[in-house]
Amino acid sequence: MLVPKDSWKAKAEKKTSETLAKIAPEWRLSEIELAKAAKQRDLTGAFFDHYLEAQEIDIIRQDATCIVGKVQRGELSAMETTLAFCKAAAIAHQINNCLHEIFFSQAIERAKELDEYYKEKGKTMGPLHGLPISLKDQFHVEGNDTTMGYIGWIDTYEGRKDKELIHKVNSQVVSELLSLGAVLYCKTSLPQTLLLGETVNNLIGQTLNPNNQNLSCGGSSGGEGALQALRGSVVGFGTDIGGSLRIPAAFNGIFSLKPTHTRLSYRDVANVIPGETTYASTVGVMGTSLEAIHLVFRSIVLTQPWLRDPNVVPMPWREDRVEETISRAAGDGKANDNKPLKLGILWTDGVVTPQPPIARGLRLVVDAVKSVGHQVVEWKPPDQQTAKRVHLAFLKADGGHDIHRQLDLSGEPLVAPLRETFRLKDPMSLLTYQSLTIEGRDYEAKYSDYWNSTADDDGQLVDAVIMPVAPHAAVIPGKFYHTAYTEVINLMDYSVVVIPVTKANKSIDKADPNYTPLNDVDAKNWKAYDAEIYDGAPVGVQIVARKFEEEKIWAIGKIVHGILKTAGIQ
Template sequence: MTSKPSSPTWRQKAAKKKERDLAKIPNEWRLPPITIDQAKTRCSIADDFIDSLLDPKTTHITNLDLPILMQMTRSGSLSAVELVTAFCKRAAYGHQLNDNLLEIGFQQAIEKAKSLDYQRALKQPVGPLHGLPITVKDQFYVKGMETSMAYVGWIDTFEGDRSSPRKDNVESEIIRELESLGAIVIAKSTLVQTLGAIETNNNILGYNQNPRNQLLSSGGSSGGEGAVQALRGSAIGIGSDIGGSISIPAAFNGVYSIKPSVGRLSFMNVADSSPGQSIIPTVPGIIGSSVASLEYLLKSLISTQPWLHDSDVLPLPWREQDDVLNDSHLSFGLMEFDGVVRPHPPIQRALNMVAKALSTSGHELIQWDPPAHTTALEIHKKNEITCANGGYDIFERLALSGEPLIPEMRSSFPDAKATTPLDAIQIEKAVIRLRAYKAEYHKYWMSTAKNTITGRPVDAIILPVWPSAAVEPGKPIYGGYIGFANVVDHSTMVIPVTRADMHIDKLDEAYNPVGEKDGEIWKSYDPKLYHGAPAAVQIQCRRLEEEKLLSIGKILTSALSEL
């Protein structure tokens, strides 16, 4: 009797998926093993290193900012094929150096670019994003491209269902909008298995290192997209955020980002963890190379009137902010230390640079001392709201292939199985606590009017994204500076300010930590290890103030350039 062949193991499925994507890279874009080995010995593989591997034309195109690229494709001075091919080549190089793409669609993208060039020859450009090569986190459904969301059991299926008719037909609403404007998805970036950690790791591609300092993490859960943007693998990227998942990778990788408030952009038809949880919803956001790029893409998306297609999107057209841009006396709340974990020296220096730049430009800064962010962390934490279901969906997905839970999630699930879900009464109490915290935070913000020269509440707040310039794998973490933004639903932007410098950013050996967590994180700072890592800050405006936030981002970057 012939024995029945055994099913492939999860390792075999993952390896096949990885090999299949590498096979989508044309031979002429394959890097020699010696180059890949050389890259492994370097601290940074971004900027000059990856530029040195590319031909001059590709380097030139891929280092241009998004608005300039779109001006060129609209005028016809740059074809969609030239633009898309250049970024596909750079993305291919970046992936071979950094393992940051879970799905590659280069050939499909170039074919779409040819079609756009044909249409351009017959009439006007398709839209304001004509020929724009973008990458998206592998949660978003793109026709012709697989979505695994970093689960081995989802490979070659639709969310684990091999026979689903939706496998080749479903498309995320935001992808439809982007393509209607002329954008082209060239690849989908890696992410954290489960979406629940701030270090990107999964059983398909493994741990994603930071391209600007390979001893550190690229962040999470949109870490792959942060790494792609650091390497300029696309003109701009789309990620998702429920607790800092866009802001953290942007800060760690030294790029810009904006996380809008709930209801500004569509999250319809997007794969997610805890998909029925809508108390603190996941939102899509943008990661790119400049404030201008973020504004260009967000304004273009809102121009499609997404509320006509997704009832969860608010009917809120774009609002120009000339009054903000022309105001020479803005007020900012500045948080340098939340009283729980003191930021590392590079982050302290970045905050000081921002404060000096704004003050020199005539703007006012007051100390920001809001309701405790640790309360927001307790409300947000896995077993209260964002994973009130106990993570049953996570372990159902892992069971499809038998793959293990990644180490970064074992503190949340120490027994490597779902926890007891909350009942309706517990969830109701959590929601009551959430509402009370939001009201208290809003009241505090409004109360600052009595302390500002302008006589109005602060226009925005400035604080660290993370206590450190990225995270060393396996070291202690603290999200008190960022996670509250999702609880109170602030619109949030990340601005890279400087780089850690071991000659300047010395550890204060005399510092006396205020608590155990503060001590752990303070001692984790190694000036030599962190040298060259990006140091960023975040700006937050109130709910649905994305246009105002972008205008303030322009003011801050201009002020920093004058230092």
């Protein structure tokens, strides 16, 4: 049965109107206020706070660990916390278009239950008691839609009209968070198909960067990054198959942890091309602090998720590895003379050279780390173009059939940035698929051998590698030409933390007029740099460790970020 081509627009408008209607009247902004926000370059900080009361500002500006501590001591109720974050999220969505699903009433009922539990038992339900946590719109939450940006998924279960499933499923991660006492209150925007480094779909349009509305918030966990930049959330969950946690974290000036993909459960989480598991998507955490990420990630792992999801590796949280790594630096980050950190630095992948703000951010990190006694060595791995080519081939292996099957449910078209990449084609042959699998396997082995070779000179392996997340700070919409800096790491399935470093500065980050581009893509990226437009955009870096080194890379991220703070950079 053919779907009328224009009907998807009506469905999208109806859905977005229903979402806005879930915002309490007293939290709705006037047309004048919305117009003022649209003209504002930076929506964060003081501009955002003027919509809130002093007590609400005090709550949303606290770290997640501080919030749960106050709730545990009875200094703050789950209800007070929930109302503050629901209001902040409501404001964030109205001025930044960053939510797909709003379930504030559900959250308020949950907060009420948690406060009653605390009053009756004199203790909290778990380590996340009363902590509001946001979710990328891939996670199923009972009672709510999961559209994943597809119009045809509205009021369905992943496009299926199965009454036994529609609005009746919780993703395993969601059930685990609820068991730990968390409050869930909204789901954040993402790009159509998930396979885009920006956030745009036919449901709500585009989500921009609240730090600088000239730029994109990144993708695919873009709405999550934008919401946290505005403090409508302090911690949330996203996914990453090619950079989808790391790109929005770096673009929005927050933190993220991308684990090896079998560390957290993907059970009952919606996905694009779900049958492609050779280079699988991973569930990870984004937060406004590393402490928030530690709290939530550790709490989830302590529930033993492998008992409920056989695809999760049975690996408990190893706090001893955190402590061992942290012990390699003093409180101010100064190296332990017995075993300083040994970090690699990848300045460029040799294909697309980072623009001036990213190059400066890398230098700031390297100089700060070296100044306190840690070792930094040049990182020159096997040609990363191979990994990029293999990884992208797997994302396109089905010829776009899964994507077009979802689009055909409503008749909606592919959004403009994806029309050429995912136009319908014949699927890749099995023999080609298997050949690429071998090529990817061999590249992983070469990369591992290279990493092992870093101990040849001094007997110490490189602990982690500092590298760009993208060749630009955030990105001018439509000008994200090179995603290899993150995609390559997905092929290895390594553990990665992203930390903010600085902000683009038009007075410092000048383009070199004599720069000779390496190739056509590099030329496009260099031409796209405009110091005035990028001014104020967050600059972050990713720090990469090997598989299943989540504890170690989190601790290294904490050391490096602490060094930057001590040096006055952060």
